[in-house]
Amino acid sequence: MTTQTVTLTGLRAVYGSGNRRVTALDGVTTGFDSGTFTAVMGPSGSGKSTLLHCAAGLDRPAEGVVTVDGVRLDRLGEDDLTRLRRDRIGFVFQAFNLISTLTAAQNVALPLRLAGRGPSDDEATAALAAVGLADRARHRPSELSGGEQQRVAIARALATRPAVVFADEPTGALDSTASHQVLRLLRGLVDGHGQTVVMVTHDPAAAAYADRVLLLADGRLVDELTGPLTTGEIAARITDLAAEPSC
Numbered sequence: 001m002t003t004q005t006v007t008l009t010g011l012r013a014v015y016g017s018g019n020r021r022v023t024a025l026d027g028v029t030t031g032f033d034s035g036t037f038t039a040v041m042g043p044s045g046s047g048k049s050t051l052l053h054c055a056a057g058l059d060r061p062a063e064g065v066v067t068v069d070g071v072r073l074d075r076l077g078e079d080d081l082t083r084l085r086r087d088r089i090g091f092v093f094q095a096f097n098l099i100s101t102l103t104a105a106q107n108v109a110l111p112l113r114l115a116g117r118g119p120s121d122d123e124a125t126a127a128l129a130a131v132g133l134a135d136r137a138r139h140r141p142s143e144l145s146g147g148e149q150q151r152v153a154i155a156r157a158l159a160t161r162p163a164v165v166f167a168d169e170p171t172g173a174l175d176s177t178a179s180h181q182v183l184r185l186l187r188g189l190v191d192g193h194g195q196t197v198v199m200v201t202h203d204p205a206a207a208a209y210a211d212r213v214l215l216l217a218d219g220r221l222v223d224e225l226t227g228p229l230t231t232g233e234i235a236a237r238i239t240d241l242a243a244e245p246s247c
């Protein structure tokens with residue numbers, strides 16, 4: 001039986017108040033099956049980052065329920081939520097967000113140290129080996145290419161063996177070759193290790209690596225494509241969506 005690692009039910013997210021009030025999510029219900037790769041797409045301002053932040057417990061929605069690994073986030077206090085984020089959720093950002101003064105291995109080991117489980121050189125080295133960077137363990141971020149830095153960031157996201165990895169535009173700062181390397185890596189984590197991955201992207205070629213593409217518009221889920229998907233099919237659906245009047 002398939003289990004859902006993350007569920008979102010009736011999510012509403014609102015920023016500001018009065019005439020500056022913006023409804024960023026307007027009743028989103030969906031789930032992310034364990035061991036699957038989902039891409040979240042949609043026009044700028046459609047609510048993609050807000051969805052990711054709410055699903056990852058970085059923002060609290062105004063209404064609705066998020067569960068991660070069977071735990072309702074709205075029932076957690078700030079300390080328990082921080083612990084759950086640290087132990088059960090991996091993050092990958094467009095800007096890599098590595099600590100410049102630490103080596104690749106030290107960056108990867110950081111979540112383990114914060115979780116009181118480290119430092120374990122073996123675990124950090126194994127995580128770097130899994131992303132093909134065992135020989136770069138002692139390099140600092142400035143000594144690595146963008147693609148290598150993002151692979152270190154992925155190794156860091158995996159260090160605590162999270163239930164889910166959320167990636168916000170992970171290839172946004174990379175050239176095409178490095179992008180495909182990072183996407184193949186994410187795909188391999190899903191296929192080879194049953195990792196659950198949820199990725200926000202603007203790029204149909206990146207979304208083509210996913211099993212499922214969710215399309216958001218004006219804070220609502222307006223379509224869902226399931227794979228195998230080609231870049232062309234995804235790009236065509238996005239173009240159609242842009243031409244449709246929003247309701």
Ligand SMILES: Nc1ncnc2c1ncn2[C@@H]1O[C@H](COP(=O)(O)OP(=O)(O)OP(=O)(O)O)[C@@H](O)[C@H]1O
Binds near residue numbers: 015016022
């Ligand atoms: N901190 C904030 N304060 C006020 N409004 C916000 C804030 N963050 C986001 N919004 C608004 O919420 C809506 C959804 O924003 P969000 O960043 O989730 O969209 P997005 O689809 O990720 O956009 P992009 O593709 O441009 O990154 C937008 O209208 C945005 O202007």
